Amino acid sequence: MAQVHIERVSKIYSGTQRAVNDISIDIPDGEFVVLVGPSGCGKSTLLRMVAGLESITEGKVSIGDRVVNGVDPAERDIAMVFQNYALYPHMKVYDNMAYGLRNRGMPKAEIDRRVREAAKTLELEHLLERRPRELSGGQRQRVAMGRAIVRSPKVFLFDEPLSNLDAKLRGQMRVEIRNLQKRFGVTSIYVTHDQVEAMTLADTLVVMNNGVAEQIGSPLDVYERPASAFVAGFIGAPAMNLIEAVVEGDGRALAVGASRLAPFSHSPALEPGRPVTLGIRPEHLRRAHANEKADMDLVVSAAEILGADTLAHGRIAPGGTGAAPLIVRLPGNVRLETGARLPLVLEPGAAHLFDGETGRRIDLAEAAVAPQQAAMARA
Amino acid sequence: MNKVRFGHSVIPYLFLLPQILIVAVFFYLPAGEAVRSSFYLEDPFGFGSTFVGLDNYRDVLSNAEYRRVAIFTVWFTVLVAFFALAIALVLAVKADAVLRGAKSYRTLLMWVYAIAPPVAGLLGIMLFDQHVGPIVKMASWFGWNLRVGVNYHDTAFAMIVTAVWLQIAVNFIFFLSGLQSIPRSVREAARIDCRSGFRRFWTVTFPLLTPTAFFLVVINITYALFDTFGLIDLMTKNEPGNNPVTLVYKVFLDGFRGNDLGGSSAQSVILMAVVFVLTIVQFRFIERRVHYS
Known part of the structure; x- marks a missing residue:
């Protein structure tokens, strides 16, 4: 030995x-x-x-x-x-x-x-x-x-x-x-x-x-x-959602296609215009409760029923080919209709940010990783 | 469940016919004819024949010359098969180990195979030529007066060397492909298990090569026995008197030069029996020790 x-x-x-x-x-x-x-x-x-x-x-x-x-x-x-x-x-x-x-x-x-x-x-x-x-x-x-x-x-x-x-x-x-x-x-x-x-x-x-x-x-x-977008995408099944985004406004919000997302309210500001990759694991998204404000909406295109879980495939609202694809792991008893709009909530601290060019992780202070509730704005 | 039945149709026999026809015309008929004429004494000028029973066989087997040729044939076959296989195996193992320039190296070694056998045989004979042959020259450096076609042993030597040389390329190709069909990971496992390359070869590589080796032994014995006919004919320069010949060549000599068709037929029947027994022995005893994975 x-x-x-x-x-x-x-x-x-x-x-x-x-x-x-x-x-x-x-x-x-x-x-x-x-x-x-x-x-x-x-x-x-x-x-x-x-x-x-x-x-x-x-x-x-x-x-x-x-x-x-x-x-x-x-x-x-x-x-x-x-x-x-x-x-x-x-x-x-x-x-x-x-x-x-x-x-x-x-x-x-x-x-x-x-x-x-x-x-x-x-x-x-x-x-x-x-x-x-x-x-x-x-x-x-x-x-x-x-x-x-x-x-x-x-x-x-x-x-x-x-x-x-x-x-x-x-x-x-x-x-x-x-x-x-x-x-x-x-x-x-x-x-x-x-x-x-x-x-x-x-x-x-x-x-x-x-x-x-x-x-x-x-x-x-x-x-x-x-440590990088590659690792994030490789480890975990189904793979982590990696969403191309651009830092916007005061450096605390992200533009994802036509939508605007602000998951890192307290993070140190990033320079606006910087391309980043937002990483969200399918298991870290859940369906919003009736009175809860959603972080984003998913337009469902397909559902994989695995028994214990149901995987919802789709695109971030407003949907369409330009919108970012997204996979969400939901409990097995959820029934989904194709084309339905699913309001989603991101678990606190569960989002990852990677540099858009190098793919390396952008570390955010521990306290800063809480997503801002109800921060989703639509263009 | 119903079995598929063809009934007593002629169709299966029709399918077999071409193969059977070829075998019949080129083997069974001549073989039968040889067996028949081995019991007759043929008139040298073609004026009929006399039934002599087993006399031809008795004559052949009691003939001292025949025994001498038989002994030479055994030596010739053993030496040719052994050296053709051993040298080809060494070359194949070395070629297999070469990583850089492997392709050109292998092509060089296979070239001999691409040359038509009579041409290659002729080349071999040129090497032993009394006047311009480089091998004769080299032998003279060591004080050896190599006289092919004149001295019995010198001719035998030249015959064996040329026969071996001709067969190496074929054996090489088979050994090389045999080596390359051994899974790389098995050899790597052996590298971890055994330090000595020599030992590794005999305990792992060679046993896995035995199917190829067995096949080649059969092929090489057949080659040495039969396919060296042209070579012997060229080497002895139509003067077989004092030169070594093999049994197959003697069949030809006695039959077509000596016009002793009965005796020569008896010889070929004996040869046929020998080959038959040899084949059975090979498959029965050698194949048992062969590892088909």
Whole structure:
């Protein structure tokens, strides 16, 4: 077990193309870090650099107290679980797990003890004599896990290990991976594009985009205070509403298309004319009560009934193609008519502001984030 | 539930007909003819034939010359198949590992395959030419007076080298595609599990390559046994007296040069039986150890 330090690491292809750009992450011993981002964001490349399967162009990776830049993958004391399991098709389950240990010259009895123990933990005991092709997807996944566990490595590396499984099994394995990691306390780096996996597994979440770490923090922190419009849009399902707006008037109001919105009455004034992005999560809007003044109106265009929730899709009033699209999460019992006008109230402190050009978060003082009730004016 | 039935229609047989016709005309008929004439003593000038029972077989099998050729054929086949496979495998593994300029490197190695076999054979023979052949020259640096077509062992050497050289390109292509069909992640998992590249090759890569290797063993044995005919013909320069030949070539020699059609037929029947047994052995015993994933 060990901490992992990733220090200003970059991966540069063919001289100019930066697949990973100057990333630094400190991972304390026993922590579960999830790298999440869209495909092509460099998360897998970063993981493979830690594994030693990809050379490190710039920067330093250390495992424990040892810099591993030039160290062979087999000598890094890591174990990796691959997306397609990468089991050896010609070996029995037992040999798949024992292979790495045999190559390290471990005594036979010790190998046997470890393999049987891992098999017991993963409920694979009855499958030890089978070959991978005779196993189901979930069982193969377990074998891949077993192969990692028997090594008792310093670091577990997971490269989208669940994406080949069906939804139900994925949920089950997710819990299992989390429990195993907690039980063994092994430092883990987990790559996924699935934000549910990312949120539920991570101690620390690293949201990546275009080779850059957009934000590093706890899942809740990332959810509550996204550092950029990209993170805001990527984490959370359905995605946060990101509404293009321009600062108006005295710098405390926003123009959204034809409507005027003033959610940040006490915020430090922003220079008028500055383009910004207003971020509102679908779950932070609710239907206004009968006598309540609405922050904005939604013209409903479609409703997705999920049972527990109903998602209302539409555009901010006055509607039409020019108006900003908006998704609102409503209780499951709400029935909506297409074309209906839905008065909405924004939860206090729940709106986010991002710079219109850089996409970075514009921090507002804690007290300043209360939306001004009844501040919606129509042009 | 009703089963789909074709009844006693002739249509399925009609579909099979072209294939059966081809096999019949080009294999069953000549093979049957060979079996028949192996029991006869043919008059060299075509004036009829005499039934002699198993005499032809007895003659062939008790012939010391035949035994010598058979032993050479075994050596020739084993050496050609082994070296053609081993060298191609090494080249394929190396080509597979090349990242930069991989395409041009592979194309260079495959080029030989694009040359028509007789031309390539001729090139091989030029390399061993008594007067201009660079290999003969190189051999002379080491004090080896290489005399292809004159010295039995020198000819055998040149034959094997050329036969191997001709076959490497084909084997290379198959091995390379076999290597590239091994999932990258499996090899990467092996890299994490095993430090030694050599050990990794024999414990992971090679076992996964066995379907390709098995197929190539069959192909190469067939190649060495039969397809080297033209090469041997060119190398021995129509003077097979003191030169090594294989069984297939001897069938041709005895039948068409020696006009011993009965004896040569008996030889081809024996050869047919050998190939038949060999194929069964290969599929029964080798395939069992092959990992089809």
